Amino acid sequence: MTSLVPLYILIGYSFAVMVLNMKGVVSFGLFSGTFALTQDKLNQIPQQALLQDACPSDSILRDGECHLAVTAPSEVTFKSNITTSLDEARLAASQHPDFPWTFWPECFSNEKTAEPYCVFSDQNFANGRGIFIVTTETLAYKMLQKPAFTNPQSLARSNHHSNPPFIQYESPTKGRGLIANKTLFRGDQIFASTPLLLADPEAYKLIESERIDLLYRGVETLPKASQDLFWGLLGHFKGDPVDDRINTNNFEVFIDDQSQAAVLPEIAMLNHDCRANAAYFFDQDTLTHHVHAMRTIQPGEEITISYIDSEKTRAHRMRRLEHNWGFKCDCSACTAHPALTAESDARLLQIEELIEKLNDWTDASTATPEMAEAVVSMYDQERLWAYQATAYKHAAEVYSSFGNKFMAIKYARLSVEFSILDKGFSDSDVKEMKKMAKDPAMTWSWKKRVDLKKGGCGCGKAH
Numbered sequence: 001m002t003s004l005v006p007l008y009i010l011i012g013y014s015f016a017v018m019v020l021n022m023k024g025v026v027s028f029g030l031f032s033g034t035f036a037l038t039q040d041k042l043n044q045i046p047q048q049a050l051l052q053d054a055c056p057s058d059s060i061l062r063d064g065e066c067h068l069a070v071t072a073p074s075e076v077t078f079k080s081n082i083t084t085s086l087d088e089a090r091l092a093a094s095q096h097p098d099f100p101w102t103f104w105p106e107c108f109s110n111e112k113t114a115e116p117y118c119v120f121s122d123q124n125f126a127n128g129r130g131i132f133i134v135t136t137e138t139l140a141y142k143m144l145q146k147p148a149f150t151n152p153q154s155l156a157r158s159n160h161h162s163n164p165p166f167i168q169y170e171s172p173t174k175g176r177g178l179i180a181n182k183t184l185f186r187g188d189q190i191f192a193s194t195p196l197l198l199a200d201p202e203a204y205k206l207i208e209s210e211r212i213d214l215l216y217r218g219v220e221t222l223p224k225a226s227q228d229l230f231w232g233l234l235g236h237f238k239g240d241p242v243d244d245r246i247n248t249n250n251f252e253v254f255i256d257d258q259s260q261a262a263v264l265p266e267i268a269m270l271n272h273d274c275r276a277n278a279a280y281f282f283d284q285d286t287l288t289h290h291v292h293a294m295r296t297i298q299p300g301e302e303i304t305i306s307y308i309d310s311e312k313t314r315a316h317r318m319r320r321l322e323h324n325w326g327f328k329c330d331c332s333a334c335t336a337h338p339a340l341t342a343e344s345d346a347r348l349l350q351i352e353e354l355i356e357k358l359n360d361w362t363d364a365s366t367a368t369p370e371m372a373e374a375v376v377s378m379y380d381q382e383r384l385w386a387y388q389a390t391a392y393k394h395a396a397e398v399y400s401s402f403g404n405k406f407m408a409i410k411y412a413r414l415s416v417e418f419s420i421l422d423k424g425f426s427d428s429d430v431k432e433m434k435k436m437a438k439d440p441a442m443t444w445s446w447k448k449r450v451d452l453k454k455g456g457c458g459c460g461k462a463h
């Protein structure tokens, strides 16, 4: 699973601005006359309070008003040390036949970097949405081999941001967020978007001003509509405006096993909930970040994702969210009565213990199908919809290990569906569970524990 994480966290960088003030830009004015829903439609939507401060999806809500386009905020006074003008960089690129980038890349290096870090920009990427990548030449040219660049058809399902299944609203405590404008069912697509930028956390090896130079140059090279989307993002660390927006909004993704910070402005409007109703993953072939509903989401309900590992106890979750994003989580799981919270924490710890037992494939294993059933039930009770794939996988494997073909198939089928939504179409868990759903007897776990029941060794039963 990818995760939303400040860039400085990706590199274990100890960031100076850790006392966070994340609510700077939010105010609570009424929506302007551009709001498109009629009163009739509003009346069909429960939780109307949320709709008070809503904007149509093609607008950005800023300071209580809907704006169609967002320009660089006035606090941006950055002066780059890069001396080549954009026009010169464009001309230099155009003079090289078959040069894959729109601008000649700017690069910096020092004694800590094995290769220079550069900004590579393609304005035509994803049908004119554009992208810039701050990384080494080696990694950038590897990315160029991906279908996202070599086969534009592979992006046919990406970046359809008109007529979305949500509208934007502004909450007094969370800032902007997205609420469903129609019923969404499990598996319904909410987003499939390509990043405006990918930034290699290793670029932190550059001196600060040079790393930031590359980021500013990158933003300048984006098409105007994408620049507006970038500047419309919230920044709450109050450091450099570009860095701040990246730190507040980036998702950690992996491309060829290398961690990258990806900024996806539309998806970055999703707020956090420890019991999120949507899940996300990144497909590195198409450089597309997908968000899907994990359960039925009613119209008027906020669509949420989890920024952190929400299988942890409340205190742990609250600490992470406050440390990384500067907010006190007030989701239902974090604000429940202490008696209920204690129960929830106890369940989460018990899930952890049981999973450890289910993962024990030695002859001393005490794992049983009932144990996995308890785990499945507790995930459900905890409302951990985005994580259920894990529970189903354990159940499928334990049933297979006791030779119970149809219970293994049942849970493998469930695991495939949930894993696709949470981990991606081609994740190894998906492949493994697809194999089991077809024929458990052909998987490594088949009858692995059968002989253990009789006190013998389960060795040698695998196919």
Ligand SMILES: C[S@@+](CC[C@H](N)C(=O)[O-])C[C@H]1O[C@@H](n2cnc3c(N)ncnc32)[C@H](O)[C@@H]1O
Residues within 6 Å of the ligand: 022, 023, 173, 174, 175, 176, 177, 233, 234, 236, 248, 249, 268, 269, 270, 271, 272, 273, 325, 326, 327, 328, 329, 330, 331
């Ligand atoms: C990726 S942005 C989400 C969109 C953001 N609300 C906006 O207005 O642009 C992350 C920021 O949203 C706010 N946020 C997200 N989830 C929240 C929550 N559950 N409670 C309070 N603030 C939240 C925090 O300020 C956080 O730093």
